[in-house]
Amino acid sequence: SQQGEEDPQALSIQEGENATMNCSYKTSINNLQWYRQNSGRGLVHLILIRSNEREKHSGRLRVTLDTSKKSSSLLITASRAADTASYFCATGNSNSGYALNFGKGTSLLVTP
Amino acid sequence: DADVTQTPRNRITKTGKRIMLECSQTKGHDRMYWYRQDPGLGLRLIYYSFDVKDINKGEISDGYSVSRQAQAKFSLSLESAIPNQTALYFCATSDWTGNGYEQYFGPGTRLTVT
Numbered sequence A: 001s002q003q004g005e006e007d008p009q010a011l012s013i014q015e016g017e018n019a020t021m022n023c024s025y026k027t028s029i030n031n032l033q034w035y036r037q038n039s040g041r042g043l044v045h046l047i048l049i050r051s052n053e054r055e056k057h058s059g060r061l062r063v064t065l066d067t068s069k070k071s072s073s074l075l076i077t078a079s080r081a082a083d084t085a086s087y088f089c090a091t092g093n094s095n096s097g098y099a100l101n102f103g104k105g106t107s108l109l110v111t112p
Numbered sequence B: 001d002a003d004v005t006q007t008p009r010n011r012i013t014k015t016g017k018r019i020m021l022e023c024s025q026t027k028g029h030d031r032m033y034w035y036r037q038d039p040g041l042g043l044r045l046i047y048y049s050f051d052v053k054d055i056n057k058g059e060i061s062d063g064y065s066v067s068r069q070a071q072a073k074f075s076l077s078l079e080s081a082i083p084n085q086t087a088l089y090f091c092a093t094s095d096w097t098g099n100g101y102e103q104y105f106g107p108g109t110r111l112t113v114t
Helices: none
Strands: A004-009 A009-016 A018-022 A032-036 A045-048 A055-058 A061-066 A071-076 A085-093 A099-102 A104-109 B002-007 B010-013 B019-025 B031-036 B042-053 B055-059 B064-070 B072-078 B088-095 B102-106 B108-114
Touching: A004 A085, A009 A018, A018 A104, A032 A061, A032 A071, A032 B042, A032 B102, A045 A055, A045 A061, A045 A071, A045 B102, A061 B064, A071 A085, A099 B042, B010 B019, B019 B031, B019 B088, B031 B064, B031 B072, B031 B102, B042 B064, B042 B072
Parallel strands: A009 A104, B010 B108
Antiparallel strands: A004 A018, A018 A071, A032 A045, A032 A085, A055 A061, A061 A071, A085 A099, A085 A104, B002 B019, B019 B072, B031 B042, B031 B088, B042 B055, B064 B072, B088 B102, B088 B108
């Protein structure tokens, strides 16, 4: 079953603005990961945050994790047209070889 | 060259046909996975393998089978294809990073069953 749920389902912003996507999950986790998928292509790993971390940065990406609320957010600052993609949160499942449980994704459109 | 490759990239087949999707990796990872993606549903796990001798069913394994021919190769078969198996199929590998298992995805195979 799918573990994560992203919100919003779709987001449209202009270049230079910040984009925030949220993810909620159901069970306890060891870590949470965010992936990006350009249209019809494979997923690319963006960032991993451990369950004992509250915030993590990577370039223009900022991820927060609140294990008490079972939620995470991904912030993309100063967005660019090239950031247009779908973004998925994923949690590892130790019962299935740490295969990832993915949410349904947020579709981000950044217009010039 | 890409680290995780999938063949074919696109395939159209008819109901009832047997079809095999192949995945190869040069990353040297032991763990490999097959997912399918349907519009609006995210990715769902079909099968996963820890090594050549260890293969496990995922969430939606019915109608599928797999073969791990070598550490680098993991094939997915549809024994008798049906239209609701039309989807985008992804192979992935994973490795322990010290913080968790990050996954590396192939480019996908778009399968259409008519």
